[in-house]
Amino acid sequence: MSATTAPAAKGNGFSIGRLLLEGRAFFALIAIIAVFSFLSPNYFTVSNFLIMSSQVAIYGILSVGMLLVILNGGIDLSVGSILALCGVCAGAMMQGITLDWAGVILYPPVWAVVVLTIAIGALVGALNGVLIAFFKVPPFVATLGVMYVARGVALLMTNGLTYNNLRGQEALGNTGFNWLGFNRIGGVPISVIVLAVVAILAGLMLSRSSFGRWLYASGGNERAAELSGVPTRFVKITVYTISGALAAIAGLVLASQLTSAGPTAGTTYELTAIAAVVIGGAALTGGRGGVRGTMLGAFVIGFLSAGLVIIGVSSYWQTVFTGAVIVLAVLMNSIQYGKGGRKS
Amino acid sequence: MTGGQIQGNPDAAEVVLAARNVAKSYGSVHALKGVNFDIHRGQVTTLFGENGAGKSTLMKILSGVIQPTTGDIVLDGRPVSFANANEARDRGISIIHQELSLAPNLSVRDNIFMGRELRGPLGVDFAEEERQVRALMEELEEEIDPLTPVEELRLGQQQIVEIARALSVDSRILIMDEPTSALSASEVEVLFKVIRDLTARGVSIVYISHHLEEALTITDHAVVLRDGTMTAYAPRDQIDLDWIVRNMVGENYDLGSPPDSDKRGVALSIRNLSVPDATGKDLVRGLSLDVKAGEIVCIYGLMGAGRTELLETCAGRLRATGGEIVLEGQEISHLSIAERIARGLALVPEDRQRDGLVQTMSVGQNLSLASIASFTRGLFTSSRAEKKLIDDSIRNVTVKTSGGAAPIGSLSGGNQQKVVIGKMLATKPRVIMLDEPSRGIDIGAKAEVFRLLAEGARQGLAVIYSTSEVSECLSIAHRIIVMHKGRISAEFDSTVTKEKIMAASGESVAA
Numbered sequence: 001m002s003a004t005t006a007p008a009a010k011g012n013g014f015s016i017g018r019l020l021l022e023g024r025a026f027f028a029l030i031a032i033i034a035v036f037s038f039l040s041p042n043y044f045t046v047s048n049f050l051i052m053s054s055q056v057a058i059y060g061i062l063s064v065g066m067l068l069v070i071l072n073g074g075i076d077l078s079v080g081s082i083l084a085l086c087g088v089c090a091g092a093m094m095q096g097i098t099l100d101w102a103g104v105i106l107y108p109p110v111w112a113v114v115v116l117t118i119a120i121g122a123l124v125g126a127l128n129g130v131l132i133a134f135f136k137v138p139p140f141v142a143t144l145g146v147m148y149v150a151r152g153v154a155l156l157m158t159n160g161l162t163y164n165n166l167r168g169q170e171a172l173g174n175t176g177f178n179w180l181g182f183n184r185i186g187g188v189p190i191s192v193i194v195l196a197v198v199a200i201l202a203g204l205m206l207s208r209s210s211f212g213r214w215l216y217a218s219g220g221n222e223r224a225a226e227l228s229g230v231p232t233r234f235v236k237i238t239v240y241t242i243s244g245a246l247a248a249i250a251g252l253v254l255a256s257q258l259t260s261a262g263p264t265a266g267t268t269y270e271l272t273a274i275a276a277v278v279i280g281g282a283a284l285t286g287g288r289g290g291v292r293g294t295m296l297g298a299f300v301i302g303f304l305s306a307g308l309v310i311i312g313v314s315s316y317w318q319t320v321f322t323g324a325v326i327v328l329a330v331l332m333n334s335i336q337y338g339k340g341g342r343k344s
Numbered sequence: 345m346t347g348g349q350i351q352g353n354p355d356a357a358e359v360v361l362a363a364r365n366v367a368k369s370y371g372s373v374h375a376l377k378g379v380n381f382d383i384h385r386g387q388v389t390t391l392f393g394e395n396g397a398g399k400s401t402l403m404k405i406l407s408g409v410i411q412p413t414t415g416d417i418v419l420d421g422r423p424v425s426f427a428n429a430n431e432a433r434d435r436g437i438s439i440i441h442q443e444l445s446l447a448p449n450l451s452v453r454d455n456i457f458m459g460r461e462l463r464g465p466l467g468v469d470f471a472e473e474e475r476q477v478r479a480l481m482e483e484l485e486e487e488i489d490p491l492t493p494v495e496e497l498r499l500g501q502q503q504i505v506e507i508a509r510a511l512s513v514d515s516r517i518l519i520m521d522e523p524t525s526a527l528s529a530s531e532v533e534v535l536f537k538v539i540r541d542l543t544a545r546g547v548s549i550v551y552i553s554h555h556l557e558e559a560l561t562i563t564d565h566a567v568v569l570r571d572g573t574m575t576a577y578a579p580r581d582q583i584d585l586d587w588i589v590r591n592m593v594g595e596n597y598d599l600g601s602p603p604d605s606d607k608r609g610v611a612l613s614i615r616n617l618s619v620p621d622a623t624g625k626d627l628v629r630g631l632s633l634d635v636k637a638g639e640i641v642c643i644y645g646l647m648g649a650g651r652t653e654l655l656e657t658c659a660g661r662l663r664a665t666g667g668e669i670v671l672e673g674q675e676i677s678h679l680s681i682a683e684r685i686a687r688g689l690a691l692v693p694e695d696r697q698r699d700g701l702v703q704t705m706s707v708g709q710n711l712s713l714a715s716i717a718s719f720t721r722g723l724f725t726s727s728r729a730e731k732k733l734i735d736d737s738i739r740n741v742t743v744k745t746s747g748g749a750a751p752i753g754s755l756s757g758g759n760q761q762k763v764v765i766g767k768m769l770a771t772k773p774r775v776i777m778l779d780e781p782s783r784g785i786d787i788g789a790k791a792e793v794f795r796l797l798a799e800g801a802r803q804g805l806a807v808i809y810s811t812s813e814v815s816e817c818l819s820i821a822h823r824i825i826v827m828h829k830g831r832i833s834a835e836f837d838s839t840v841t842k843e844k845i846m847a848a849s850g851e852s853v854a855a
Contacts, residue, residue: 204724208723208724208725209720209723209724209725210716210717210720210725213709213713213716213725214716216702216704216705216709217702217705217709217713219704220702220703220704220705221698221699221701221702221703221704223698223699224693224698224699224700224701224702224713225702225713226661226681227659227661227681227691227693227699227700228685228713228714228767228768229681229682229685229686229714229771230682230713231680231682283704286704287702287703287704287705288704
């Protein structure tokens with residue numbers, strides 16, 4: 001997963017300051033791991049890393065989608081709500097869909113639930129994309145509106161209640177929903193494997209496919225990209241659709257981990273995802289950033305808050321620390337990009 | 345300093361503000377190369393020059409908007425340096441920019457006092473501000489209510505507000521960059537009357553205009569800039585239109601000659617094309633034009649003549665309301681930009697920063713941007729095929745760069761322009777359109793760009809380029825089309841004179 005970040009100037013010389021600046025998310029992660037390992041003997045263990053990683057997975061999957069949107073120069077505030085809506089939809093399908101006119105209750109198999117849920121997420125994401133690309137609604141406003149609508153629909157569907165016990169029943173042939181959240185392959189939680197697959201696919205797409213090039217170009221200068229024959233509207237709709245689909249996957253993972261789906265799940269997750277992307281060095285103005293950085297950003301946030309819990313710091317302080325890290329990251333971004341381009 | 349103010353002998357008037365050997369560089373682009381410039385007390389000095397000659401740069405330096413790279417600004421005989429425009433304004437130097445800098449949502453009064461509101465005991469003293477604005481408007485003979493929002497005024501009236509704002513600070517030196525471009529004839533007359541009143545009061549005016557005759561009626565001195573150097577200076581009684589034009593465009597200015605190419609078959613045919621602006625007014629009106637393969641056509645015209653709209657409509661960015669665009673026999677008006685590029689029609693846009701380059705990408709990624717499909721193998725791009733394309737492009741259009749991985753911002757303006765041209769040439773077009781390809785690049789780069797185009801035409805490429813510099817019409821073009829208000833007002837072959845072209849464009853030069 002290399003070369004996903006914007007290529008830096010060659011021959012600028014090797015300086016420690018520059019190395020620290022460009023690898024800041026990586027060094028931050030190392031520092032976090034070192035400090036917490038020193039403070040608590042329980043931190044630096046394989047089992048703890050796997051637990052922390054499976055928590056990071058939810059944010060990580062969301063932040064890959066957010067990265068694509070931010071590379072396009074947009075923002076997606078609706079991912080937290082799409083996550084909840086899709087979780088609730090999955091829950092409803094697991095509980096059985098009552099068809100009154102036919103007098104039957106349908107219990108779709110788990111694979112169908114997963115496919116349908118991802119399709120719903122992609123559809124809501126595509127709605128964002130169409131609003132932004134064709135109706136010229138600013139991304140912030142369009143996704144803010146969809147954020148409320150999706151949350152509201154999730155609440156309406158459940159009347160504000162939570163679907164519990166999504167394990168399914170052997171007799172109905174729909175067991176296995178908790179596989180995503182609980183099982184492990186070779187000791188690694190499924191959710192972490194899902195995150196790795198998503199990240200690798202996104203990394204390949206960005207660095208090797210023509211779509212990736214279109215995305216970097218239209219995020220860097222949409223007018224120039226359009227005049228060069230890049231289908232900028234298609235790119236826009238696609239990134240919001242992918243972001244919605246990834247939010248649905250995150251919703252499935254979360255619902256599976258909890259074996260329950262609530263309409264208030266994922267509140268403010270969109271902000272964490274944005275933070276991960278920013279800490280990962282992506283520019284909010286678009287065109288700059290990569291999957292590697294975003295993953296590091298997600299792990300920095302996840303490992304930091306988990307570490308603070310382990311050493312027994314109050315959750316209020318966690319909020320303060322996370323905020324400070326975000327501000328610091330943006331500060332570094334402006335140092336890196338503020339000078340970029342005009343140099344030499 | 346040559347003594348006091350003597351009417352009728354302009355050269356003897358005191359120099360209030362002067363530029364001494366002022367140079368300004370942006371990276372490797374030299375906008376000004378050691379210019380000397382005097383402003384005399386109570387007189388009008390007009391600055392002539394083509395686009396990109398450095399007029400606006402010089403005026404921005406004199407008014408503190410930007411700082412010179414080298415050289416001095418001398419105010420009242422003492423060298424000064426202004427950190428910003430406010431500092432210059434405090435010393436009595438005001439500038440009226442070519443682009444209006446008004447807040448359209450605010451009233452005339454609020455715009456005129458923006459940033460220096462009059463303080464009263466209860467916050468801003470609106471009544472006093474309004475009184476002063478009314479007095480100013482009376483002086484300017486304009487019936488503009490101080491409380492009208494600026495967006496409700498006509499463009500000409502907005503220009504008047506801009507002038508009133510400069511007058512309201514009691515400027516000693518007033519710089520006007522194309523103040524009449526949006527004014528009606530009667531408004532111009534009022535403005536000239538105001539200018540005469542001001543000079544009589546000892547205010548010095550620096551005036552820039554493309555309207556040569558108009559400028560001659562008001563000016564006391566003429567200074568001509570060309571490519572960042574001052575080429576001529578003379579008081580009013582020693583000059584005429586010919587003198588200005590000759591000095592503006594230069595005599596020995598060689599950008600090549602029309603190449604001998606096989607002109608066969610119409611490559612691009614535009615029939616009866618009309619393009620509206622946002623309000624439905626036609627910017628291009630029923631224009632028809634045929635360009636043959638191997639032919640180079642130059643489109644000359646002033647700002648707002650519709651050149652950019654014509655080319656952008658052909659490229660597919662703008663939609664036409666009527667007419668046909670036929671590329672090698674195929675009607676293409678319904679196709680997307682990408683499909684037109686695939687069929688061999690490419691546009692190099694006018695504003696390379698805004699429309700041409702992706703600043704976050706490298707030189708190589710910019711060069712390959714329009715032809716990604718050509719190095720995509722299945723799902724993925726082939727970095728080897730891309731590298732070959734990039735290396736070929738860098739060689740073909742002779743971009744001076746350390747390599748494809750260099751950031752695009754590290755190149756000079758001329759080389760950036762070559763990247764934009766190289767990007768479109770890499771799509772292997774049949775017809776290439778270039779909107780002001782020479783804008784903001786120096787003579788050397790201009791010549792190289794034109795050499796590239798001539799070479800393309802020799803190989804059967806149809807080339808259309810637009811320009812607002814007459815000297816560029818008389819270089820490689822086989823045919824010169826003059827556009828005026830959305831129509832073709834004249835068509836010449838390559839033997840035409842500069843004066844004839846300028847006359848046909850509506851630029852007021854007696855031919």
